[in-house]
Amino acid sequence: MDRVSTATLYSSLVGNLMTAQSNQVSAANQVASGKVATDLQGFGSQAQTLTAMQTVQAQTQSFLDQGNAISAKLTSQDTAFTQISNSMNDASSAISSALATGSGSNIMQSLETAFQGVVAGLNTTFNGQYIFSGGQVNSPATSATSLASLTSAPSVGSLFNNDQYVASNQISQNSTIQTGFLASNVGTAAYNAFQSIESYVQTNGPFTSPLTTAQTSFLQSTLSTFQSAAQGVTTVQAQNGLLQTEVTNTQTDLTDQSTTMQSLIGNITDADMAKASTNLQQAQLALQASAKVIASLQSDSLVTLLPVH
Template sequence: MVTRVTTSGNYSAVLTNLLAAQQRQADAGDRVSTQRNGQNLKDYAKSSELLTAMRTVQTRVGVFQDQNSLIADRLANQDASLVRVADAAQSIRERMADAIASGRVDGLVEDIQAQMNIAVDSMNASYSGKYLFAGGQVDTKPVTASTLADLTVPPAVIADFFKNDDFKVKAKLDDATSVTAGVLADDIGTDLLTALQTFQTFNQGPNGPFTGAMTNAQKTFLEGQLASWNTIRADVTLIAAQNGTNQKRVDDVATDLEARQTSLTIMLGDITDANMAQASADLEQASLSVQSSAYVFQTLKSSSLINFLR
């Protein structure tokens, strides 16, 4: 059998090789320039379902990361406020102990008022324009008492000074972990304001006011108050510790989410990211093929079977 050799057949074969080499060159060039194996899911037909699923998971993890960042900031602000309330309770206790030791109560009322201001301001702390300890009433200041005198104005019911409701913020940290991040002002300050009310009632009573040298009645009263302030400080510190436990859980989940995000990024990269060494080699090889095919095509143009038949 004799294979027919024609000029048109040779042109067709060489042109086909040239176009194929140019396509390989373009594909390799795209991989080198974009560092990707494709531009859309169509280019990853064999792995499209896997890529879609992985990107869905990656988006979900990203949402959890954003939410956890907000929760972590909230908990950090709550911690700072709770520590200030506990410190204020400790300072009141120390000021009373100092007065007992010195036998004088000069400035005692003013010092306790200053610590009350710190405690109330801390319970009225806000984050992103919303009150932290107000429950669901985020636009309403949770503690309305501002002075010792407020605490003894009839009917002077301590619960009336708190405007928070019972709602506590809960957050889902990931698919399996949730925390109760909210703390309520009345949980923090009911005992504190009650003790301050007791102090102010005594200060306004027949054995007051607290000025100058301490009387026996005042000494007995203050000595009886020390244990209460120890308990108040301890209780607020316990709430702060529980808040700290939630901070630790958020940090642990954040670390896990970061690891999952990194793993997903690597897995996606294994599918979508080009092997640059291979892509560069393919580009070089395709460029040589284009040059060779072009040279053959150019040579064929200057030759003809007619020249051999003459």
């Protein structure tokens, strides 16, 4: 008589059931998340490669974020340079107008307004910090308040509060640029031009209408000083523009790198959704089949084979 035993069969069927459950969970997770796995262990031999790619991607994104902040600061600097340059041009126009009309009645009022524009430009802030103050970002770049302050201060240089620190920023793995400008470098020539007129008025009295020969001669000689100072600001603004172009080009390269790296990472992490759906259906069928076989096996017993007395 053959020996009848169900223990081994039960063990095998339970194993199949557990495997089917595991496969169903794995396939369901892939369908739900769109990813091959939710942890590095699930990527097996590709885990180390994936970690390295993600590290590079994180570094690239960090440079992109920093580049955006640098670009915004450079834009603020460009706006400030435009304000300073326009104010210097306004001052030159006021002098030219006085010379053309032979009247000095309104020249100092116009120059005062232009000077205030220069001061405001030098004291421009970005994210609450003074951008032309060097390392002294919490202090205004210049303490000048009016044309009168140019002659009351010990010197023009004493009106600038910046130190000599020039900000530098790393915009990519292999590129670092100096993005900072100092108020003393940008504004000294302009301040000297304004001071020369203020000193003249304090020494010789206000400009008259009509202008005297001496006043006319002085303004003619001073006009070139203002024009030269304005050109100096334009030169600095052009340097800032070159930095903006370099940052923009670097950001474009980094964006391309990020897109490529993201694609490579996706090749490892992104699940084949069609395959995942098929695997899920197969796992569900296998689970149902295993459960059905176990249920049917429960009715197989020696008791059912024994005759009833």
